[in-house]
Amino acid sequence: MATSKTTAAEKRRLILDAAVRVFARQGFHTCRVSDIADEAGVAYGLVYHYFRSKDEVLDTLFRDRWSLMTALIEDVDGRDMPTRDKLRQITSFIFDSYRHDPELMKVIIVEVTRAANSFGQTHLQEIRGAYEGIARIVEHGQERGEIRGDVTSQFAAMAFYGAIEQVLTSWIFELLPFGEAEAEQAKTLIVETICGGLDARSA
Amino acid sequence: MATSKTTAAEKRRLILDAAVRVFARQGFHTCRVSDIADEAGVAYGLVYHYFRSKDEVLDTLFRDRWSLMTALIEDVDGRDMPTRDKLRQITSFIFDSYRHDPELMKVIIVEVTRAANSFGQTHLQEIRGAYEGIARIVEHGQERGEIRGDVTSQFAAMAFYGAIEQVLTSWIFELLPFGEAEAEQAKTLIVETICGGLDARSA
Amino acid sequence: MATSKTTAAEKRRLILDAAVRVFARQGFHTCRVSDIADEAGVAYGLVYHYFRSKDEVLDTLFRDRWSLMTALIEDVDGRDMPTRDKLRQITSFIFDSYRHDPELMKVIIVEVTRAANSFGQTHLQEIRGAYEGIARIVEHGQERGEIRGDVTSQFAAMAFYGAIEQVLTSWIFELLPFGEAEAEQAKTLIVETICGGLDARSA
Amino acid sequence: MATSKTTAAEKRRLILDAAVRVFARQGFHTCRVSDIADEAGVAYGLVYHYFRSKDEVLDTLFRDRWSLMTALIEDVDGRDMPTRDKLRQITSFIFDSYRHDPELMKVIIVEVTRAANSFGQTHLQEIRGAYEGIARIVEHGQERGEIRGDVTSQFAAMAFYGAIEQVLTSWIFELLPFGEAEAEQAKTLIVETICGGLDARSA
DNA sequence: TATGAATGAGGCTTCATTCAT
């Protein structure tokens, strides 16, 4: 009796979860608000009870998730560990996020991060925040002599993040096969590629 | 008399060029067909004489440009030069393309390549073709012992292309400063980062 | 304890008073039921405990006030005084009403009396009642030889009431300045204009 | 052949005329844009080809008509005739307008002039212009000694216009009977009432 | 080839009202 009722927060969550599925399936622009409501099993208007607009639903999904990442980046930066490991932590976090909730990640990548011209513009500052956090990690690595100094930290951050996002995109659109093993292996490959470089070493 | 008339092909070109400016400025979804016509200084319906639909205008812009890149990748792959130089050739081509026609490149990146859910889907095979071409170059590099073998060629291609696209996106949305010097320097940085790796070397 | 509780009637009054402020500020159609509730500091649904609908709130405001006027008109008609004074009594009542509660009068004029296509229709009979009351006063004036007989009483009533309402409207929309003095002066001017006429008299 | 085609201007007119009928019948807020299109026998979107919005249709109807009235007021003011005749000219113009096109006048009065809180606000300045024109006529009458000086010209203008509008409203809502004869008689009655006054004169 | 008037489907949002607690 006590637990049989859905609270307001749960209903809100219900709608957000439904939105993830619908956005992932049909795309943000292609889906209608009624699709979200139907998927959530609630009335049309209820979406507008909890969110100001269709945009705000996506906003919420993005911000909730993205803030976790920027927080992680900040956290990792403060830790006492080799820069390589820091970058691996970030890679792990992102790839694990995809493993745990590929639909949500698809939405964030496809509809926000990579849709820079429409929705991305709105969140450019938040996105930039993550890039800057990564750049700071690189910078600290350079100060500690772990990272070469002839590549600017900002450029390095872009290359690193760009590589990660491209891999995610490959998985999303099935250009590369995805699975537990692939995800795990990719963590190593990203760090090996970006930190170690593609060149074959004589040593 | 003979030269005062614009030929059909020229009119078509006029519309395509106008479309680039309008798509770059307003985005594909935000602009109307009439905006293209206005920008081109032609009548509304004429766009439909030369193109089946608004989509086809963007399709044309993308294909015309993208085919040049896949052609270049094929061409470069066949040349007898170090893999590093091959990758640099590709990087050069892309960054020079942006330098010469930033609006067109913006449209292709923002509206097609990174709009994977809408136009990207349509052109997925063509886009994949470029990735595969790059992967082949990496593979040949591995065969020749220039590229390490513990990173799969497809993964390496993604990291490489992802880094490039992320840099382009940074320029487009002014997350990184752009200019002649930056573009030139970026060619080196991409290759240094991806091939050389970010690690500081003792040697 | 006994006095700290608001009675039902008081709550109802609270809502009505809030409605006046909200209707006056935003207009009946532009405001939402929740605006009224917010203004009254009560819960959304409570408005529906005391009123069947949003319409009924306005209906109530109108009827409560308008009935006072028709009552006054009846009352005045029965008094033994010159017709001019009767008309002045009515003018006084209306202008004083505006002075005492300009927001309520604004609502009644703007949202009911002058909104003939929506609420006016509903209350047409009640509104007509007032016109007829005034017409009767004119008629009695004609019978007593105080009012010229070549203007029909109904027409005279319309001219009289129309002039009053136009002055009210002018105040409401600040086409004419309003204040204590202006309100007082207007009472005389209305009667002088309508009864005395605008013509300059030689006498 | 030459006359069988409807020109663009005629189509626009077609829509405006249909709008008058629909607005008069259902009221501006109650009718849908599709009602206008249906009444005009054109496609939904065509209304938006000729007008920016539903509002603009009403705007156009109002402005086209109202400008005629302000023009007339200006014109009449410049003529060399007794003030009484000037006011009669204005009254004639308005009542004739109603006689010729009662639906259009109903729309203007009910949906704009008297709907001061919604649409009226938009046109307040234009409406005010007419009042001021009438006030100027009264003022000139006062200067020439034809109109009493103890009633301000602005107040007199309000009383005069208010009386007219109230009569129109009475006809519109059938509070007073309307016909050729009534309209003609009303012209005299308005002037007699406002200029002559309701008082019975001993002379 | 060229024009631009004409078409009409589609979707977001608002908000009065109901109802379970």
Add this chain to the structure above:
DNA sequence: TATGAATGAAGCCTCATTCAT
């Protein structure tokens, strides 16, 4: 009495596309 979550109908506007000339 009191609350506010839940419902869902209704309508304006956009704009890609067609078509008659």
